[in-house]
Amino acid sequence: MTQGIGASSGIAIGKSFVLPNWEFEVPEQRIDVADFAREFERVYEGIRTSKDEINQIKDELKETVGEEETQIFDAHLAILDDPVFMNEIQGIIQRQYKAAEVAVKEAIDHFVTMFDLLEDDYMRERALDIKDVGNRLLKHLLGVPEIQLPSDTQPFILVAKEISPSQLAHLNPENVLGIVTLSGSTSSHSAIMARALGIPLVVGMEGKIAESLVTGQTILIDGSDGTVHLDPAEHLIKRYRDMQYKLIMAQEQLHHLADHEAVTTDGQFIKLAANISSVKELEIALKGGAQDVGLFRTEFLYMDRQEFPTEEEQFLVYRKVVEKLHGGSVVIRTLDIGGDKHLDYYDMEEEENPFMGYRAIRVSLDQKQLFKTQLRAILRASTYGTIKLMYPFITSVNEVRAANALLEEAKDELMQEGIAFDAHLAVGIMIEVPAAVMIANHLAKEVDFFSIGTNDLVQFTLAVDRMNERIADLYDPYHPAVIQMLSFVVEAAKRNEIPISVCGELAGDIRALPIWLSLGVDSLSMSAHSILPLKERLIHSSQLECKQVFNEVSLSVTSEEIKVILTEYMDVFEETANG
Ligand code: PEP
Ligand code: MG
Numbered sequence: 057m058t059q060g061i062g063a064s065s066g067i068a069i070g071k072s073f074v075l076p077n078w079e080f081e082v083p084e085q086r087i088d089v090a091d092f093a094r095e096f097e098r099v100y101e102g103i104r105t106s107k108d109e110i111n112q113i114k115d116e117l118k119e120t121v122g123e124e125e126t127q128i129f130d131a132h133l134a135i136l137d138d139p140v141f142m143n144e145i146q147g148i149i150q151r152q153y154k155a156a157e158v159a160v161k162e163a164i165d166h167f168v169t170m171f172d173l174l175e176d177d178y179m180r181e182r183a184l185d186i187k188d189v190g191n192r193l194l195k196h197l198l199g200v201p202e203i204q205l206p207s208d209t210q211p212f213i214l215v216a217k218e219i220s221p222s223q224l225a226h227l228n229p230e231n232v233l234g235i236v237t238l239s240g241s242t243s244s245h246s247a248i249m250a251r252a253l254g255i256p257l258v259v260g261m262e263g264k265i266a267e268s269l270v271t272g273q274t275i276l277i278d279g280s281d282g283t284v285h286l287d288p289a290e291h292l293i294k295r296y297r298d299m300q301y302k303l304i305m306a307q308e309q310l311h312h313l314a315d316h317e318a319v320t321t322d323g324q325f326i327k328l329a330a331n332i333s334s335v336k337e338l339e340i341a342l343k344g345g346a347q348d349v350g351l352f353r354t355e356f357l358y359m360d361r362q363e364f365p366t367e368e369e370q371f372l373v374y375r376k377v378v379e380k381l382h383g384g385s386v387v388i389r390t391l392d393i394g395g396d397k398h399l400d401y402y403d404m405e406e407e408e409n410p411f412m413g414y415r416a417i418r419v420s421l422d423q424k425q426l427f428k429t430q431l432r433a434i435l436r437a438s439t440y441g442t443i444k445l446m447y448p449f450i451t452s453v454n455e456v457r458a459a460n461a462l463l464e465e466a467k468d469e470l471m472q473e474g475i476a477f478d479a480h481l482a483v484g485i486m487i488e489v490p491a492a493v494m495i496a497n498h499l500a501k502e503v504d505f506f507s508i509g510t511n512d513l514v515q516f517t518l519a520v521d522r523m524n525e526r527i528a529d530l531y532d533p534y535h536p537a538v539i540q541m542l543s544f545v546v547e548a549a550k551r552n553e554i555p556i557s558v559c560g561e562l563a564g565d566i567r568a569l570p571i572w573l574s575l576g577v578d579s580l581s582m583s584a585h586s587i588l589p590l591k592e593r594l595i596h597s598s599q600l601e602c603k604q605v606f607n608e609v610s611l612s613v614t615s616e617e618i619k620v621i622l623t624e625y626m627d628v629f630e631e632t633a634n635g
Contacts, residue, residue, distance in 0.1 A: 058264045060236070062282035063247040066256035067300040068234025069293055070514070072275045075216035075223070082194070085155035096148050102196040103136050104574075109192065112138075123335060123373075125260065127361055131188040134362045141167070141186075157197040164190030186407050188220035213275045215265075219246050229253045234277045236284055238262040256258040258282050310588035310627075314345030318591050320573060324599040327579035328587050329387075331559060335376055341584035342380065345591075350388040350581020351446075351507065351559040352377060354430070355393050364426060370433035378441030385442035387507065387559075387581070388434050390418040390427065390459075392448040411512075411521065415447035421458050431466040438478035446507060447568055450485040450492050456502045488512035493541045496548035506549050510560025514538055533562045534615040534622070539571070543610070546575040557581060566593050569623045573599050574606035593629070 087095060110133055146164060147149040148159035164186060168236060171183035194200075212233045214227070224235075224246050232255050240246065240259030248258040256279030265284065276285040276296055319325045330341035330351030334357075338349065338390040353463050357365050357373060365373075378386050393399060394415020407413040420427035434445055461481065470477050487493060488509030494529055500506065510533055517537050519532045532538070549556035557579035562568050564582030566589065572580060573594070582590070605625045612618045 057285075058261065058284045058358075060264060060282040060284055061257040061260040062257075062279050063234075063240065063259045064255060065251040065280040066234070066254065067276075067280075067296050067303070068212055068256045069276045069277050069288075069300075070213045070233040070274070071274045072215050072236075072269065072271060074269055074271045075211040075214060075219070082157050082161045082198070085158055086153050087149070088153070091155075092149060094432065095156040095159075096146065098197060098267045099142075099145055099193075102156070102160075102193045105196045106189070106192045107133060108173075128185075130361055131185050132192075135186055135189045136193070139179035157194060157401065160190060160194055160197060182357075184218065184220060188223075190564060191220075212352075213277065215269060224250065224253075229255055234279065236265070236275070236277055238265075256418070258284055274321055298634040302328075311345065313588050313591050313595070314593065316591065318594055320594060320597050320599050322598045322600055324477040324573060324576070324578065326530055326572065326594065327557075328591055328594075329385075329557075329579055329581040330584040330587060331581050332377075332584075335373060335380070337584070338377055338380055340488060343585075344584040345588050347381070347382075348579075348585050349377065349381065350486075350557055350579055352386055352388045353392065354385060354389060355391050355397050358391060358393065358399055359397070361401070364399075364429070367429045367433045367436075370430060371436045374434055374437035374443065375440045378437060378443055381441060382580070383441070385444060387444045387446050387484070387557075389446045389448050390417070390420055390430055390434075393419055411484055411515070417447050417459060418449070418457055421449050421455065421462075424462060428461075428462055428466050428469075431463050432470060435463075435466055435470055435477035435481065436475060438481050439476045443478065444484060444505070446484045446486060446505075448486045448509070449488060449512070450499065451489050452491070453495065453498050453502055456485060456499065458501070486512075486559075487545050488516070490517050490541065493545045497551065500552035500554050503554065505555045505557070506545065508542065508556070508560065508577075510538070510542075510562040513541060513560065514562075517541055532615050533565075533568070534618045536613060536615065536618065539609060541574060542571065546577060548615045550576070564590060566590055567619075567626055569593055569597065570602035570605040570622060570625060571609065573597060573602040596629070624628060 068219055082330060086139075117126045137242045141163060143165040145156075145159045148154050149156065150164050152159075154162070167186045168183045168190075171179050171186065189494070199549040209232045211233045213233055213236065214225070216238075218237050218239045219235060234256040235250060235258075237246075237257070238261050239260045247257060247259065254278055258277050258279055261284065265286065269286065274287055276293065276295070277283065288296075294513070295497075318328045327348060327350075328346075329348040330338075330344075330346035331339045331351040331353070332341055332349050333353040333355075340528050354370075357370060374388060391520045392415065393402075394404065394413060395411045400405065404414065414422075431445075434443060437443060445463070447456065450456055463483065465496075467477065467479075480506040480621055484503050484505035484507060485492070485499060485510045487496060487499075487506050489512065492499060493513070494508070511522060514520070514533050514535075518530060519530065520527050520532075520533060555578040557563075558572060558577055559581040561582070562573070563580040564586030569590065580590070600623065605621060608621050609618050612621065
């Protein structure tokens with residue numbers, strides 16, 4: 057057994073197909089001044105063909121994995137259009153009298169080395185993009201045919217040094233049981249695509265599997281924990297087949313709950329919704345039984361591209377999301393960049409404390425046009441279904457008023473242009489900063505609903521940076537201070553008769569369910585895969601019992617005590633359920 061890094065979960069057992077290195081041998085060739093124009097034309101022609109090919113891949117991908125996944129290829133197109141890339145190639149041809157393919161190869165090597173040296177993981181992944189698109193261009197200049205994969209009827213496990221998004225896009229997901237790569241990371245574009253396609257992926261096997269591995273060897277991989285077995289024994293195959301079967305059965309078993317109302321034994325109803333950041337994620341959520349979206353993190357629409365999305369582009373995405381919900385509702389949260397979320401085309405200054413810096417609503421209120429573009433897109437989509445608007449990171453009443461004033465401006469503009477929108481669009485805010493909790497009573501008078509963002513609320517209440525691994529054990533959602541904050545804000549919402557939901561990670565934690573049932577929150581929004589397990593627990597719970605449990609929780613002075621109470625309740629529940 058060898059251990060890599062699990063980058064896309066799932067078990068795969070099958071024959072390997074070892075992908076030959078996609079590295080081209082480019083023979084050194086000198087040219088004359090008289091050949092410059094011809095060589096430039098060859099490069100232009102190669103770029104045109106590469107762009108056509110990429111656009112074709114994009115179209116195919118739109119059908120299979122959704123529009124978001126195609127953005128990787130927008131990055132490739134942008135590299136081919138980048139004058140810096142072209143200047144480097146032309147410079148090598150003119151100054152060093154080298155043929156087009158040699159100049160392209162040297163330009164790729166130059167930029168890849170430059171990006172590889174950077175500390176930042178994201179920038180290093182850009183090196184892979186340059187290599188990928190550069191190799192496509194080289195392939196055309198050299199007239200090399202596409203790599204032939206096994207015939208369509210034979211599913212295989214792909215083994216490669218690294219796998220580029222282009223290569224992944226060429227694969228038929230139905231025939232690829234799994235993928236193993238020597239290099240790679242869990243945050244690479246390829247890993248993101250493998251997850252979207254549901255293909256198990258193990259990365260980081262450099263030096264761990266024999267270089268001599270050949271096509272046709274039996275291989276077993278577990279993409280959840282990164283385990284890889286070469287030529288596994290029969291008993292091992294059987295064990296993993298059983299695991300595979302159990303995983304599928306566990307998911308299937310809960311599936312009958314998809315249409316079951318989320319109501320307790322004593323009649324308390326809670327809406328269970330999904331958190332999404334793309335249309336593809338929505339599709340997966342819908343398949344998993346979600347009917348509503350409680351948090352659409354829109355910042356991901358702004359990432360992985362070269363410029364801000366236009367009003368039209370955003371409108372089409374928001375409309376698609378609400379239409380796909382067929383009557384369900386979606387809470388669209390306005391842009392929350394800053395913190396750990398950057399846009400490479402937008403120059404944001406380095407900050408000492410980015411999570412407490414220029415982010416979210418602060419950026420929107422400062423970059424008014426940017427904000428209004430998003431508001432207009434959301435308003436325009438609001439006639440296609442039930443959309444609710446939500447502002448992130450609110451700390452004062454003034455911010456809400458300023459954001460609402462811009463919303464009114466956007467509405468006036470649309471009205472003058474004769475464009476329809478939902479005049480009664482509900483407007484809510486995230487409660488994710490202690491200041492917002494403390495003035496919840498004032499804020500509730502300005503908005504239509506609250507949604508508690510426990511992820512940020514925990515870090516700011518406890519002064520624990522959610523990204524700092526050294527103090528990760530201090531990041532404790534069950535700290536009594538957090539529990540008090542939750543009670544306080546729910547009470548303020550109830551006093552002012554506005555709905556309240558929770559959309560941080562704690563919403564999907566089964567152990568926390570008695571807190572929400574006891575407080576009486578209206579909805580919980582979470583990762584789609586948590587919805588059915590949580591619903592199963594909820595429909596067997598009673599609010600009365602949860603109130604008793606929460607009474608004990610409220611009297612506890614340490615998080616250890618709180619966790620013991622909630623865990624014991626969970627265990628009793630398990631025992632009763634198992635007979
Ligand atoms: C939160 O802070 O709980 C939240 C849902 O927002 P994000 O995780 O996007 O910051
Ligand atoms: Mg947040």
